[in-house]
Amino acid sequence: MITKVVKIDESNISREAVREAGRILAGGGLVAFPTETVYGLGANGLDARAAAKIYEAKGRPSDNPLILHIARMEELEPLAAEIPEEARALASAFWPGPMTMILKKTAAVPYETTGGLDTVAVRMPSHPVANGIISAAGVPIAAPSANKSGRPSPTKASHVIEDMDGRIDMIVDGGEVGIGLESTIIDMSEGIPTVLRPGYITMDMIRRITGRVELDKASMGQMAPGVHPKAPGMKYRHYAPKAELTIFRGRPEISAAAISSALKKAASEGKKAGVICTEESIGLYESPVKKCVGSRRNPETIAHNLYDVLRAFDEEQVDCIFSESFEDYPLSGAIMNRLIKAAGHRIVECQE
Ligand code: TXA
Ligand code: MG
Numbered sequence: 001m002i003t004k005v006v007k008i009d010e011s012n013i014s015r016e017a018v019r020e021a022g023r024i025l026a027g028g029g030l031v032a033f034p035t036e037t038v039y040g041l042g043a044n045g046l047d048a049r050a051a052a053k054i055y056e057a058k059g060r061p062s063d064n065p066l067i068l069h070i071a072r073m074e075e076l077e078p079l080a081a082e083i084p085e086e087a088r089a090l091a092s093a094f095w096p097g098p099m100t101m102i103l104k105k106t107a108a109v110p111y112e113t114t115g116g117l118d119t120v121a122v123r124m125p126s127h128p129v130a131n132g133i134i135s136a137a138g139v140p141i142a143a144p145s146a147n148k149s150g151r152p153s154p155t156k157a158s159h160v161i162e163d164m165d166g167r168i169d170m171i172v173d174g175g176e177v178g179i180g181l182e183s184t185i186i187d188m189s190e191g192i193p194t195v196l197r198p199g200y201i202t203m204d205m206i207r208r209i210t211g212r213v214e215l216d217k218a219s220m221g222q223m224a225p226g227v228h229p230k231a232p233g234m235k236y237r238h239y240a241p242k243a244e245l246t247i248f249r250g251r252p253e254i255s256a257a258a259i260s261s262a263l264k265k266a267a268s269e270g271k272k273a274g275v276i277c278t279e280e281s282i283g284l285y286e287s288p289v290k291k292c293v294g295s296r297r298n299p300e301t302i303a304h305n306l307y308d309v310l311r312a313f314d315e316e317q318v319d320c321i322f323s324e325s326f327e328d329y330p331l332s333g334a335i336m337n338r339l340i341k342a343a344g345h346r347i348v349e350c351q352e
Contacts, residue, residue, distance in 0.1 A: 003165050005157070007173045008129050017172065018129070022136025024169050025050075030057060032146040032160045033133050034174035035125040037098045037183050037199070038153035038307070039160050040069065040143030041168065042133070048112035051142050057167040060149040064233045065115035066142035067100050067183075068122050071134040079120055079140060081106045086210045087188040093209045096126035098179055098200040102187040102230075113142050115232055119189045129174045145182060146171075152239045152307035152342075155180045159311060180304035181334050185231055187216070195219065196231035198333035200303070220337060238341035241310055243274065243318045245343040249325040250350030252296065256284050258350040259322045263287050266320060274316055276309060276323035278302070289316050299329035306335060310342055 006017045021031045025042055028050040032041045041057065043050040045068040055062050068079060073091065076083065080103035087101055105120035114120050122140075125131060134141050145153035148163040157173035164171065184199030186206065194214045195203060206213040218229035229235050248255040248262070259275060263285060266273040274289035282292050291309045294301030313321055323343070326335045340347065 001166055001169070003161075003168055004170045005161065005173055006170065007157075010128060010174055013128060013132055018132040018136050021133045021170055021172055022138070025133070025137035025141060026139060028053075029170070030054065030168035031133065031170045031172060032154075032164055032168060033130055033143075033172040034127055034157075034177050035069075035130040035143075036127045036178045037125070037181060038155055038177055038179075039146040039157070040125075040130070040141075041146035041160075041164065042069070042137075042141040042143040044137065045069075045113050045140040045142030046108060046110065047139075048110040051110065051113045054142060054144060057164060058144060058147070058149045060144065062112075063115045064144075065117055065121060066113050066144055068109070068113065068120060068140040069130065069134055069143050070122060070124050070140050071131050073124070075140060076122060078108050079106060079122055080104065082189075084188055086193055089209050090186065090188070090193070090206065091124070094201050094205070095124040096131065097124070098126075098183040099123065100183045100185045100197075102185065102189050102196070104189050117232075119187075121185065123183055127174070127177070129172060133172065150239060152310045153182055155304070155307050159308070162311075176304075178304070179300075180307060181331075181338060184334070186213075187230055194230070196229065197234060198337050200331065200334060202330050202333060204330070220340060238338075239310065240342055240344055241313045241321060243313060243316075243321050244346065245321045245323060246346045246348060247323050247325050247339060247343045248348050248350050249327070251352070252278075252281065252324065254352060255324050255350045256281050258348065259324065260285060262322050262348075271319040272317065274313060274318040274321045276321060278324065281324065289313075289318050296326075299326065299331050299335070302326050302329075303331050303335055306338060 100123040154160045184201040185197040187194040279295040
């Protein structure tokens, strides 16, 4: 299959390109497009055969359900059998935006889209290109992140091309996405709002709207035997860079010192080590492969660049990677959730 790549300028959106993407989706094809979180790989979410193509293109296990993307609030009613008051309140606070809600599904939603579950995940993205494409398609769009299963979510069209060229009909290149980490998933189907995957919309932001919220304890992975995360996707082995990644947790000065000693030790053993650091700390390390993930003064840059930095390390001939940790920011829950999974839970606690 030849994948058509079309550039769209967010500030001057080509109606023709959006219409073409909509036509392909309505006809059962696959189109990758930017959202404010990460690039999505879209298909008609009400068409079981189109949804099946997503699983094939990604190499994704078929019990891992997809998120349905809508462009307007009226499109929620036909998908959700019950919309609790708290869900309506969250929708008016955070939609369009980086929040996904799990609700009881109607018969209109095929089990092929929900991985056999009686619930459906729904999100209304705020990215104007995503919104335009969903409207043009005229159907809810099932869209997982547009990476091959097991790779970091794409935050640039070049990442999508790396993983999906030749496997899908069209890639809409809308430049770099804004947030860089996937949406916050909140289960609204069982009473107390429960965060299944942390994201840009934090627990505090949710609590301000609903007065109550819980975190699915299994969402950080490394579950006790018999404990299963409620979002099936959180149980799969997540992206792990080729080189072994270790997180050094502690105050930035303390962890920088620990990383520097680890670099010396690696060098003495003849190993080449890379570092994931920040603008504030990049000058502190002696390593030929230092990657700056952002600035601690602006933690949103860390979320924005994390997946790109993880992907970039696979091009480097390093034996191991040491990363600083990024605690104490509103976005830390989301950032550390992804980083800890990428590190396979290898964490060094740095003592004061
Ligand atoms: O930001 C995002 O959410 C991006 C963009 C493209 O919108 N999409 C995304 O989709 O991250 P995906 O497929 O990579 O992750 C969806 C997650 C998976 O962990 C899946 O198991 C969970 O949502 N999920 C979907 N439907 C569910 C349901 N009915 N119950 C529980 N978890 C569900
Ligand atoms: Mg994904």
